[in-house]
Amino acid sequence: MSVVTVHDPQVITLSDNAARKIVSLVSEEGNDALGLRVYVTGGGCSGFQYGFSFDETANDDDARIEKSGAKLLVDSLSYQYLAGSVIDYEEGLQGSRFVVNNPLATTTCGCGMSFSI
Numbered sequence: 001m002s003v004v005t006v007h008d009p010q011v012i013t014l015s016d017n018a019a020r021k022i023v024s025l026v027s028e029e030g031n032d033a034l035g036l037r038v039y040v041t042g043g044g045c046s047g048f049q050y051g052f053s054f055d056e057t058a059n060d061d062d063a064r065i066e067k068s069g070a071k072l073l074v075d076s077l078s079y080q081y082l083a084g085s086v087i088d089y090e091e092g093l094q095g096s097r098f099v100v101n102n103p104l105a106t107t108t109c110g111c112g113m114s115f116s117i
Contacts (some may be wrong), residue, residue, distance in 0.1 A: 012074060014067040015088040018098060022070035031056060035071030038087055038100065040078040048081060050100050
């Protein structure tokens, strides 16, 4: 007798705030092809750091996440470090920024842009 295990891949999601901000910024640029690219690079005080940029080209290996008209692009290498994360947008006393709420991160730095696994 064999047992089949079903594994649901952990997806990356956009918060409502992040989706609204992406749509707003894309509208200001006047280029509907733009999507927010989130990526992970080596560096920062905790080992890895998050990066954000707007890109109008999706690569063949990019994950494409859409919500309420907002597009999020994640390359395949970065995806493994972001699986299960929520991309959010925060405004506060320290300014406004996109943030990653990453369940895989074991430690983060004070600014929230650097993490380790």
